[in-house]
Amino acid sequence: MSDMTINTVPQLQVDTDRPTVLYDEDGHRIYWLGITEVTAFRCNAYLIHDGREAILVDPGSKAFFGQVRERVAQILPPEQVTGMVLCHQDPDVAASMVDWLDLNPAIRVYTTPRTQVLLPHYGCRDYDYCDVTAQPSLELPSGARLRFVEAPFLHFPGAFTTYDARARFLFSGDIWAALDLDWTLLVENFEEHIAKMNLFHLDYMASNLAARGFVQRIETLPIDAILPQHGSIIPARDVAAALAYLRSLRCGTDILYAALDG
DSSP states (O other), rough: OOSSEEEGGOOOOOOTSSEEEEEETTTEEEEEOOOOOOTTTOBBBEEEEETTTEEEESOOGGGHHHHHHHHTTTTTTGGOOEEEEEOOOOOOHHHHHHHHHHOOTTTTEEEEHHHHHGGGGOOOOOOOETTTTTEEEEEOTTSSSEEEEOOSSSSTTOOOOEEEETTTTTEETTTTTTSSSSSSSOOSSSSHHHHHHHHHHHSSSSOHHHHHHHHHHTSOOOSEEEESSSSSSSEGHHHHHEEEEEEEEOOOOHHHHHHGGO
């Protein structure tokens, strides 16, 4: 399949036993790697495949490593994965890193220094680490470029997002995450989706100041899709509404310490 993006296909056909192609142009491919588990806290792992580079974005927990590996095996031999982007250190995002490093110890881990301090506690201390705050972009063999954008306190101090400039996709980690048993791969009705994002954001995100600060960092980027680590992907038609949601979001300390504002 070629010349395909989320926004040019009327309805993506999702088979949780197979990877789903989200973007395929000029030798640059992006996949959603599905899991079969039905849970409100569904985790999304993604794969960027570009020439010799095969980079997992938030590969997920150890509990689903076998399923994610099987999806990757339908694309390329799993031991040929070359990189992992870990937006923060939570186990649902990063715990399977040890399993992937067992398959290929040469895998490079792309993350922030604050996250890197904690990742060795999963049991692997000797691996190739790239500090995305010092090297905020990565050029891939096709000429496509990944840009790493820090997102402090959303919800971890060292959290960051990954912007794929070729696909114009933003891999947002826990930002715009949603909890939803009636799950679809793409958001169908953003107004209804807000309640599902609130279930996550009101408790997990730090503050409106952090949310607005992050929006300022990305609002000039052309974004055709937002790909969070939980819940549904936000397509181009809803990106402006998604940015507006963060700008007005009151969460975390805004709620817990509301009495101190006066």
